[in-house]
Amino acid sequence: MDRANRRQITGYSNPTVKFLKSLRDKKHRRREGRFLAEGLRLLTDARENGRVPEMLVMADKRDPHPLLDALIAAVDVAGGEIVETTPDILSKISGKDNPQAVAGVFAEFDTTLATLDRSAAPIWLVAQALRDPGNLGTMLRTGDAIGAGGLILIDDCADPFSVEAVRASMGAVFTQGLAQATWDEFLPWLRSGAGQLVAASLREAVPYRGAPYTAPCFVLVGNESRGLPDNYERASDLRVTMPMKGRADSLNAAVAAAVLGYEVLASLKG
Amino acid sequence: MDRANRRQITGYSNPTVKFLKSLRDKKHRRREGRFLAEGLRLLTDARENGRVPEMLVMADKRDPHPLLDALIAAVDVAGGEIVETTPDILSKISGKDNPQAVAGVFAEFDTTLATLDRSAAPIWLVAQALRDPGNLGTMLRTGDAIGAGGLILIDDCADPFSVEAVRASMGAVFTQGLAQATWDEFLPWLRSGAGQLVAASLREAVPYRGAPYTAPCFVLVGNESRGLPDNYERASDLRVTMPMKGRADSLNAAVAAAVLGYEVLASLKG
Incomplete structure (x- = not known):
């Protein structure tokens, strides 16, 4: 995990954590043109449909999974960013007590x-x-x-x-x-x-x-x-x-x- | 509104307000054997199906409605209690910004x-x-x-x-x-x-x-x-x-x- 596009975040006050949390709010989603999707299955559906997250956020302690490896590889290829953080911070981001072990930030689609x-x-x-x-x-x-x-x-x-x-x-x-x-x-x-x-x-x-x-x-x-x-x-x-x-x-x-x-x-x- | 079964509540710390709020929590519902239903239409469905609330809670400033009159009459006949309170307190009870103007407390049914x-x-x-x-x-x-x-x-x-x-x-x-x-x-x-x-x-x-x-x-x-x-x-x-x-x-x-x-x-x- 020493590639340029990888980061480890351990602090709640990190700007990236604030950015991710803000995406639960419609006003911020509109401003950023970004949204959050959670869960390996959902992100895999996205990937298989050609939608790769700009940023992938993962718990630093997680079970290995071939679909997660595929996701990481796809984000690497697309030049996206990979962020590792604690389960506690993931929980803060998702607003759920039992957060999914992985979340992704996507650009909103053209919906015309x-x-x-x-x-x-x-x-x-x-x-x-x-x-x-x-x-x-x-x-x-x-x-x-x-x-x-x-x-x-x-x-x-x-x-x-x-x-x-x-x-x-x-x-x-x-x-x-x-x-x-x-x-x-x-x-x-x-x-x-x-x-x-x-x-x-x-x-x-x-x-x-x-x-x-x-x-x-x-x-x-x-x-x-x-x-x-x-x-x-x-x-x-x-x-x-x-x-x-x-x-x-x-x-x-x-x-x-x-x-x-x-x-x-x-x-x-x- | 001077009958024995009518009360006016204006304080947030009133025990009845606390009781009503507690019914949003499963543990308290089980202990009390009571649950909360909101809205004139819902309470009217209940009444027409023979289910009259033990306690009816209404906003003190509300629009008159013949279905509300029918509900009040049914609660009176059944010997239930009628509580008037402020929209703010109703909002506190229901946990919603725009609460229904009326809510009722019912005994839980036998679900065997x-x-x-x-x-x-x-x-x-x-x-x-x-x-x-x-x-x-x-x-x-x-x-x-x-x-x-x-x-x-x-x-x-x-x-x-x-x-x-x-x-x-x-x-x-x-x-x-x-x-x-x-x-x-x-x-x-x-x-x-x-x-x-x-x-x-x-x-x-x-x-x-x-x-x-x-x-x-x-x-x-x-x-x-x-x-x-x-x-x-x-x-x-x-x-x-x-x-x-x-x-x-x-x-x-x-x-x-x-x-x-x-x-x-x-x-x-x-």
Whole structure:
């Protein structure tokens, strides 16, 4: 460990520790254009998808692992920095009592609509004003499972680069496409090419099961407490509802996206 | 507001405030046998399901609402206590910056398997070692939506009476059946009557879509990171898998339960 790009940090007040801790805060992430991802599995997903951390932070006492060796090698090749520190400081950085033994700093991705290739996948998930980072991450994870192309975040959503969203995505933040746009940007983009917009609706709608889905299908779910604005639903090509047998009139947003997404997947397969 | 069961609290150090705050902690909930639920809608769900809080806590400056009047009347009839306090103190109690204007203290329910009537519903959700209270609450909410009888928590799960679980359930903690048991208690109970045990499996299994579900169907999902123990899967009547098109090999536990639960609902209907 005597290469130029390696450092050992043992002090809590080290500027790098402060920088890493600051990435738990959205304002600092925006300013730095960087975010934090934790855990060997997640970082391996990133690496295998061509995303190598600019900085890799590891506990100085850790179990050896071939995937960690591969990660270190990739960071070396990319000219990134490797930092070793104590488990205590890692815990301070991650804000968890039992931190992962490894974390990485990544440059935030370009999340403009132009980065998406709609022909690359038959299903896309679209969330409007999604407030919960856990729901956001879960939608990315579900998108990966159903073979979606990615997640499009409409209007004021939670931050996809927050530690909670990255964690809940289980690595899918690195493998799914990701875009952030206003409705007024999204709709013209959608209508500039092929694409069916399907709204999960609480209003006048057809049953989600057996509805006429076509690829590429954009599955749109609304805010956790308010659902979709009426004009968003009206602009959709298809409004579908799921049975509600109980007292409540809605599902958790990530659950609604998953149930609908799996239905679209089965429908498009034939 | 001069009846005997009404009190005004303005001090942070008031013992009632300390008691209410302590209910955010599992150890104190167990000791007191009480839990906290917040929000007019949630408390109304509880009331309409015959669950009236022992103590109702309200902000002293609040908007009038007929549902709040109904709640106050129900607490009065049941001989419960009504406490008025400041928004600041309510915020202290709930641990949120924007607390709901009303909260209630409930006695914890009996959650033994004997309280469940399996003939009351065609679907039951079963979670094993579910660690995340948000997932737990979401499963209760989903259970309500699919007309499930309730949620059975196997082995060491998150606390269904935690503020996070109650909140995520959106009131379904009051309307769904709820049981906590070890696997060694659950399996004999299940086999003592009718019931198909369906495991969401990552191993050898049939596709979840079109699988031969029969009522009452017990949908079993495993721990967030480890999935189900092998012997639990083998003891199940049916092992089903959902398509995994991406890099990951699993779904969020609450998502898996929902996708599978909606499939069972559709299958049993037709």
